[in-house]
Amino acid sequence: MGAKPIEGRMTAAGEDEVVVFLIGMRINSFVAVRSWWPVARAMGPMLAELARDRGSGLLGFRSLLGGARELHLVQYWESREKLLAYASAPDGKHRPAWAAFNRRLREGKGKVGFWHETYVVPAGSYESVYVNMPESGLAKATGVMPVGRRGERAADRLRKP
Structure with a gap:
């Protein structure tokens, strides 16, 4: 069923710098299961490890599908x-x-693709709005509050704290 929607307009409660880390894989050959299945399977244990360690620095995450292959x-x-510390621990x-x-990757000769991007977002340089949604995205990671506490317009929410 999923989480219950929160009625009205909400925004993420976070006010500090946040690091957004995007990571993904692309299955270039579905028949090359030995190349991509272990990659897909490896993320779950890492996320579980991070969730158990409150000091890890991971605030939250969400999985997405990028078409049939990604x-x-x-x-x-x-x-x-904290992100770099985990990566090199x-x-x-x-x-x-x-x-x-x-x-x-070397053995598979292009059967699976991989990418990641990291964005360091200073405090006051991000905004969000969620209308009739359960806690989602950044709001699920940092908490949720009514939009009015930060400003009714995106421009208001983007001002420096």
Whole structure:
């Protein structure tokens, strides 16, 4: 069924800098299951590891489909430092998954594609609005509040705190 919609116009409660990390994979050959299935499967354990560690810096995430061939993940982080610390942690799940992915990438000869983008967004440089929606996206990661507390227009919500 999903979460219950919150009636009215809401915005994300977050006021601090936020790091938005987009990551995705593209299945270039559906028959090359050995190339793409382990890549798709690796993200769940990493997200579970991050969710268990309240100090990891991961605020929240959401999975998206990008057509029939692409899987996307939007992650919200407290800081670039915490994102980079997780990516390079020698005892975390990311480094072995990344090494295995790179091996498969070389062996698969183009059967799976991968991409990521990182955006560091300063405080006061983002805004959001959610109308009759459950907590979603950034609001799910940082909490939700009525739009009026930040301003009725996008321009009002984008001013520096």
